[in-house]
Amino acid sequence: MSEQLIVPTMAEMMAEGKTPDILFWVGSAGSYDDRAKKITKAFVKILNKANVNFAVLGTEESATGDLAKRSGNEFLFQMQAIMNIEVLNGYEVKKIVTCDPHSFNCLKNEYPGLGGKYEVLHHTQFIKELINTKQLEIKDSDYKGKRITFHDPCYLGRANSEYEAPRDVLNTLNATLLEMKRSKSTALCCGAGGAQMFKEPEKGDKDINELRTEDALKTNPDIIATGCPYCMTMMSDGVKVKEKENEIKVMDVAELIASSQNL
Amino acid sequence: MNYLPNILFAIVLIAGIGFFAKNVQKLFRNIKLGKDKEINDNKPQRWKNMAMIALGQSKMVKRPVSGFFHIIVYVGFVIINIEVLEIIIDGLFGTHRIGHQVLPESLYGFLIGTFEILATLVFIAVVIFWIRRNVIKLKRFMSAEMKGWPKNDGNFILYFEMVLMTLFLVMNATDSSFQAANSGNVISQFISPLFGDNLETLHIIERGAWWLHITGILVFLNYLYYSKHLHILLAFPNTYFGKLTPKGQFPNNDVVTKEVMLMMDPDADPYAAPAEDATDEPPAKFGASDVQDLSWLNLLNAYSCTECGRCTSECPANLTGKKLSPRKIMMDTRDRLEEVGKNIDANKGVFVDDGRQLLNDYITPEELWACTSCNACVEACPISIDPLNIIMEMRSYLVMEESAAPMELNNMMTNIENNGAPWPYNQMDRLNWKDE
Numbered sequence: 001m002s003e004q005l006i007v008p009t010m011a012e013m014m015a016e017g018k019t020p021d022i023l024f025w026v027g028s029a030g031s032y033d034d035r036a037k038k039i040t041k042a043f044v045k046i047l048n049k050a051n052v053n054f055a056v057l058g059t060e061e062s063a064t065g066d067l068a069k070r071s072g073n074e075f076l077f078q079m080q081a082i083m084n085i086e087v088l089n090g091y092e093v094k095k096i097v098t099c100d101p102h103s104f105n106c107l108k109n110e111y112p113g114l115g116g117k118y119e120v121l122h123h124t125q126f127i128k129e130l131i132n133t134k135q136l137e138i139k140d141s142d143y144k145g146k147r148i149t150f151h152d153p154c155y156l157g158r159a160n161s162e163y164e165a166p167r168d169v170l171n172t173l174n175a176t177l178l179e180m181k182r183s184k185s186t187a188l189c190c191g192a193g194g195a196q197m198f199k200e201p202e203k204g205d206k207d208i209n210e211l212r213t214e215d216a217l218k219t220n221p222d223i224i225a226t227g228c229p230y231c232m233t234m235m236s237d238g239v240k241v242k243e244k245e246n247e248i249k250v251m252d253v254a255e256l257i258a259s260s261q262n263l
Numbered sequence: 264m265n266y267l268p269n270i271l272f273a274i275v276l277i278a279g280i281g282f283f284a285k286n287v288q289k290l291f292r293n294i295k296l297g298k299d300k301e302i303n304d305n306k307p308q309r310w311k312n313m314a315m316i317a318l319g320q321s322k323m324v325k326r327p328v329s330g331f332f333h334i335i336v337y338v339g340f341v342i343i344n345i346e347v348l349e350i351i352i353d354g355l356f357g358t359h360r361i362g363h364q365v366l367p368e369s370l371y372g373f374l375i376g377t378f379e380i381l382a383t384l385v386f387i388a389v390v391i392f393w394i395r396r397n398v399i400k401l402k403r404f405m406s407a408e409m410k411g412w413p414k415n416d417g418n419f420i421l422y423f424e425m426v427l428m429t430l431f432l433v434m435n436a437t438d439s440s441f442q443a444a445n446s447g448n449v450i451s452q453f454i455s456p457l458f459g460d461n462l463e464t465l466h467i468i469e470r471g472a473w474w475l476h477i478t479g480i481l482v483f484l485n486y487l488y489y490s491k492h493l494h495i496l497l498a499f500p501n502t503y504f505g506k507l508t509p510k511g512q513f514p515n516n517d518v519v520t521k522e523v524m525l526m527m528d529p530d531a532d533p534y535a536a537p538a539e540d541a542t543d544e545p546p547a548k549f550g551a552s553d554v555q556d557l558s559w560l561n562l563l564n565a566y567s568c569t570e571c572g573r574c575t576s577e578c579p580a581n582l583t584g585k586k587l588s589p590r591k592i593m594m595d596t597r598d599r600l601e602e603v604g605k606n607i608d609a610n611k612g613v614f615v616d617d618g619r620q621l622l623n624d625y626i627t628p629e630e631l632w633a634c635t636s637c638n639a640c641v642e643a644c645p646i647s648i649d650p651l652n653i654i655m656e657m658r659s660y661l662v663m664e665e666s667a668a669p670m671e672l673n674n675m676m677t678n679i680e681n682n683g684a685p686w687p688y689n690q691m692d693r694l695n696w697k698d699e
Contacts, residue, residue, distance in 0.1 A: 007697045026693075028684040037696040044697075058694040062683030070636050071672050072550065072658030074516045076679060078523045109512035114520065154637040159511025185642050189579040194636030198685060199671040202633040205584030212579075 005044045009058040010091045020055040022126075023093045025107065027100035028063050029229035035236065036229035039099050042258035043123050049263055050135040054097075060087050066106035071195040078114065081106075085116035095119045097126045099254060101155035101228045102193075108160070122156055124166040124227050124253050131172055141260030143173040148256075149180055149221040151212065151235060152187035153228035166227045166253050173260055178219040188212045190226075190234035197230050213238025217248075224250045265357070272354035272477075279481030286488035290566065293604045297559035302504050309503045312647070317502040322645040326573070329395075332388040336424070339385035340495070343378050343431065350477050360441065372446030379435065379450040386428040393421045403572035406581075408591040413491065413570055420492050427479050433458075434472035437465045494569035498646040501567040504560055505647030510638045513655060518547050550659030553620040554600045557656060564648040565597035574640035574650060580633040587633035589640035589650035595625035596653060622657060631657050632669055 013020055024047065030040040047054050065080030088096075096118050098104050108120035121129070130136035148170055156162050163184040170177055182188045191201070191208025201207060213235060216224045224239070226232050229252075236250045251259075315321045320337065324330035349362045358364070363371050396404045396417055404417070435441060435451035437458050442448055448455070458465055487493050494501075525531050551557045574589035575581050581588050599621045607614050622628075634654045641649050661667045668676070675685045683690045 005697055007694070009694070026696075028686070031693045031696060032684055032686055032688045037699065040696055056694065059691050061693055062690065063679045063685060065679070067685055068676055068679055069513060070655075071668060071676060072655065072660075072662035073668075073676055074519045074549065074659055075523065075663060076676055078515065078519050079526075080679065080683070082523055082527055105509070105511040109509050110515060113515045154635070154639075155511050158638040158642050160509050186577065186639070188577075188582070189635045189637035189639065191579060191583075191635060194634050195672055195675065196635050198675040199632070199669050201583075202580070202585045202587070202629055204580070204633075208579045208583050208635065211583055 005041060006048050007044055008055045010055045010060065010093075011058070013055045014091065018053075019092075021053040022095045022097055023088070023091075024054050024056050025064075025096050025098035025100075025103055026056055026061060027098055027103045027229070030099055031061070033229060033233070035232055036099075039229060039232065039252040039254055042252065042263070043099050043254040045258045045263035046127060046130070046136065046254060049261065050130045052130070052135070057087060057091075064103045064106040064111075066102045066110075067195050067198070069106070069110070070193070077110075081111055081114050081116065085111060085114055088116055088118065093118055095121070097121045097123055099123045099227075099229065099252070101153040101159070102230070105155040105159050122160075122162060122165065122227065124156075124169050125162065127169050127254065127257060128165045131169065136257075138172040138257070139261060141173050143175045143223075143256060143260050146173075146175045146222045147178055147220065148173070148175045148223045148225050149178040149216050149219040150183075150225045150227075150253075151180070151190065151216060151231055152184055153226065153231050154187070154189050154193050156227055157187055158185055166225070169253050169257060170225060173256060175223075178221055180215045180219055182215055188215055190228075190231040190238075192230035192234045197233070207238075207241075209234035209238040210241055213242055217242060217244065221248060223256070224248060225253055225256060226250065227253050269355060269357050275478060275481065276351065276354065279478075279484060283481075283484050283488070286485065289604060289608075290488060290493075292607075293600050294559050294562045294566065296555050296600070296603065297557050297562040298555070300558040300560055302560065305507055308507055309505075312505060312507075313499055313503040316505075316645070316647060317498045320645075325643075325645075329392075329571075332391055335381075335384050335388040336392075339381040339388075343381055343385070345374070346378050346431070347477070347480060350473070354477065360438075363441070363444070368444070368446055372444075375435065375441075375447030376449045379432065379447070382428040382431050383450050386425060389421050389424045389428070393418065393425075396421075403576040406572065406575060406588060406590070408588055408594055409570070409572070413594065416490050416492075417570070419486070420490065423479070423483050423486070427476065427483065430472045430476040430479060434469055434476055437469040437472065439465050439469075491568065491570045494567050494646060497563065497567035501563055502647045504563065506641075506649055510641055513652075516549070516659075519549070548660070549663035550661070551653070551656035552622040552660045552664070554596060554603055555614075556660070557596065557621075557653060561596065561649075561653050561656070562600055564650075564653075565593050565600060567646055568593040568597065568648055569646075570594060571645065573643040573645065574648070577639040577643040579635055579637060579639065585630075585633040586627070587630040589654075592626060592630070592650045592653055593648060596621060599625050622660065626657065628661060628667065631661065634658075 010023065026040055029036040062084055063080055064084065065077035068080065069077035096107055098107065101122060104120055104122045107118065127136065131138060150166055150170060152163060167177060188211065189208060190212050224235050226235055232250060232252060239245050239248050239250055320334055323333050349360065352361045353359060395401050432451050432454055435448060436454040439462055442452065442455050458468060548556060554562060570590055572590050578587065578589055603614060606617055631654055636651060638651060641651050678685050678687050682688060
C-alpha cells in the first residue's frame with residue numbers, strides 16, 4: 001500500500017473531543033471477507049480523497065442482525081439491533097453510510113422502530129453526493145469507453161427503490177453503461193439474499209448466481225459492476241463458473257471510482 | 264298467470280344474490296381468522312394505490328400483451344354490466360328493454376352499440392387467453408401447482424365469459440323489435456340473419472338467451488367464491504391495504520422487543536414475581552405454522568390471488584428449478600384456509616384440531632428455505648400481494664419455535680451471537696482490514 005488509510009474510530013474521535021459528520025458502517029462482510037475488504041478500502045480512499053470527516057465503530061461494531069432476521073430469528077436480530085443502537089446513540093450518530101445494501105436496509109428501515117433513527121445512505125448515494133457537491137472530482141479515467149453492466153442489489157433496488165445513484169456514479173466514468181434484460185425493478189437476485197449466502201442451495205437445476213451471470217454476459221461486458229459485497233461474491237463465482245474471469249472483472253462501484261482516480 | 268315470469272325472476276335473483284351474500288359472509292369470517300393487524304395510516308396514498316393499481320391496472324401493463332387483453336376484458340366486464348341493470352328491471356317488472364323506452368333513441372343505441380363492440384372484443388380476448396393457456400402453453404400456466412382444479416378453474420372462467428358474451432349478442436340478434444329499430448345493433452345485425460325470420464322462433468330464442476344470460480351471470484357471481492376469479496372484487500381492498508413501507512422493511516415483532524428490552528435492562532429482576540396485571544395467557548407463538556397465525560392481510564392476499572404466476576415467473580429460486588413458487592405459497596394458504604373454514608362449518612362454529620397445518624401439510628421447509636427474500640414476487644404481483652411476508656413468518660416459526668433452521672444457518676447465527684459476525688472471527692479483529 002502506497003499510502004496509509006486514515007480510518008479514525010468513534011472512540012478516538014470522542015477522546016479528542018471531535019465529532020465526525022458521518023459514520024461509516026463497515027459491516028461484517030466489509031470487515032472480514034477478503035474480497036469485500038477491498039471494497040471497504042476503496043471506499044475509504046474515496047472518503048480520504050474527498051476529505052470527509054468520518055469515523056468507524058471498529059471493534060465496537062457488531063453484525064446488524066439483518067441475516068438473523070431474514071433467517072427467521074427475530075430474537076437474535078433484535079438483540080443485535082438494540083446493542084448496536086445503544087452504541088450508535090451513545091456516540092450521538094446522526095448519519096450513516098455503508099457499502100452493504102443489507103446493512104443499509106436494516107439500519108434505515110428496521111432500526112428506527114427499535115429506537116435507532118439515523119439518516120442512512122448507501123455508499124453509491126454518498127459518492128454521488130460527493131461528486132455533485134464537487135467534493136470529489138472525477139477526472140478522465142481508464143474506464144472511458146469500457147463496457148460496464150450494473151447488477152442491481154435487491155436490497156438497494158427493489159427493497160429501497162434506489163436504481164439511479166449507482167448508475168449516475170458510473171456515468172461519470174464515461175464508460176458505456178449496458179443494461180441487462182432483467183434490470184432495476186425486475187433485476188434478478190444474485191442468489192445470496194435471505195441468508196442463502198451461508199447455506200447450500202436447495203435442490204434445483206442451476207445455481208441462481210450462474211443464471212444471473214448469464215444475464216450479465218449477454219450484454220458482452222468488460223466489467224460487471226455491483227454495489228453489494230454478497231453480490232460481489234456471487235457474481236465473481238458465476239464468472240468463474242463460466243470461465244470468463246480473465247476477460248471480465250467484477251467490481252464494486254466504489255472500486256471503479258477509486259481506481260479510475262488512481263487512488 | 265302473467266306474473267309468473269316476474270315471480271320466477273325475482274326468486275332466481277334473490278336466490279343468486281342471497282347465496283352470494285352468504286359466501287361473502289363466510290369469506291369475511293375466514294379472513295378474520297387471521298391475526299389482527301391495524302392498517303389505517305396514510306389513507307390518501309392507499310386510495311391512490313387502489314385507483315392506480317386496481318382501477319387503473321398500472322401493474323398489469325408491465326407485461327404488455329396480457330396487460331392489453333386484460334384491460335379489454337376488465338373494461339368490457341365493468342361496462343357491459345350496466346346492461347344487467349336493464350335486465351333486472353325488465354325481469355322484475357315485465358318490461359321489455361326499459362332503457363329503450365325511457366332513454367333517447369340515440370343514447371340507447373350508443374350504449375348497446377358500445378356493449379356489443381365490447382362483448383365482441385372480450386370474446387376475442389378471452390379466446391386469446393384460452394389459446395395462451397391451452398395451445399401455446401405459456402410456462403407459467405404449466406407449473407406443478409397448476410394441475411387439476413387450478414387449470415380447470417382457469418378454463419371454466421374463460422368458457423363462462425365466452426358463453427355470456429355469446430348469449431348477450433344472440434339475445435340482441437334475435438330481438439326483432441330491437442333489430443327493426445336498427446340502432447345500436449352494430450354487431451348483432453350480422454348475426455341476426457343466422458336465426459331466420461320466423462318471429463315466433465326468434466322470440467323463443469331471444470327469451471332463452473335472455474334467461475340464460477341473467478342466470479349465467481348469477482351462477483358466475485356465485486362461482487367466484489370457489490374460484491381464483493375472486494380477484495375481480497378483492498383486488499380493490501387488496502391494493503388498498505397493500506404495503507406502503509419500503510419493500511425491504513420487514514416488520515419488527517413487538518413481543519420480542521419487550522423480551523429483549525427486559526433482558527438488556529440491568530435493573531430487571533429475573534426472579535421477580537409476575538406483575539399484578541399479568542394475565543395467564545400462554546405466551547404468543549412466534550411466526551406462523553398455520554393460517555390462524557398469519558395476519559388477516561395475508562389471508563386477504565390469498566383470496567385475492569388469481570394465480571397468474573407472474574410472481575413465480577420472476578422468482579430466482581423457481582427459475583433455477585427449486586420447489587419454491589410464490590404462487591403456490593398463496594394457493595396453499597387459501598386452500599388451508601378453506602379447509603379450516605369448512606372444519607368450522609362442520610363443527611358448529613368452532614375449529615376442531617384436525618392434525619393438519621399449513622406448514623408441512625401444504626408448504627414444506629424446503630420451499631421456505633429456498634427464498635432469497637429478493638422481493639421479485641412482491642414487485643411482480645399486479646395487485647400488491649406479498650408472498651414474502653408469509654414465507655418469512657413461516658421461517659420465523661421454524662427457527663423460533665422449532666429451532667429447525669438448516670444447520671449452516673444455525674452455525675451462522677451462533678457466530679453472530681458469539682462474535683457479532685456471521686463468520687467465526689473475533690470481534691476484536693473487526694478493524695484489521697485497515698492495516699492489511
